[in-house]
Amino acid sequence: DTAVSQTPKYLVTQMGNDKSIKCEQNLGHDTMYWYKQDSKKFLKIMFSYNNKELIINETVPNRFSPKSPDKAHLNLHINSLELGDSAVYFCASSQQAEISYEQYFGPGTRLTVT
């Protein structure tokens, strides 16, 4: 009964490939997020999304795109993977963003691009 789950936990792939990371939350939250934790250990927001709007961090390359089939899922698609995309990617969710700042995180997906 994990609150926020991600698959896969580890992903090793070659440059130029396209890959997806899946995220699901069973908390009934309205807003979901994707974060990237790079080699310097910074957790940086990539996207936040609810059924009203998608907010994209302007520094995120357009090779990255979130896809939400329903409120409980927010998947991350990455096209033409590059070496610099290697990082740990965390999905998170929260209640209506306007009333709660607390976010609940998934276990992370370690992506390695070779």
Added chain:
Amino acid sequence: DQQVKQNSPSLSVQEGRISILNCDYTNSMFDYFLWYKKYPAEGPTFLISISSIKDKNEDGRFTVFLNKSAKHLSLHIVPSQPGDSAVYFCAASGDGAGSYQLTFGKGTKLSVIP
């Protein structure tokens, strides 16, 4: 530019003593602050938060102090326990642009020595 800074990458404390983790921020528009705890190979877990209208919030062994004039907050853990050994992230939100996204510090690794 780092808007949230945790200048101590690591801290070692004896079991039973007080742990004090510090965090500084530069954006005066931040109005909500959170601490997250992260174990290896897991996602960050929400620990405690404080609104900018308060200067202290306490939850069991954990207390967060906010000094708005100094743009500084700290997390006190007392008494420290070996299970508290983890990386602690400070985060801030409400940057005045209607954003509820979290800006994280780089984290402080706490080691509690039995």
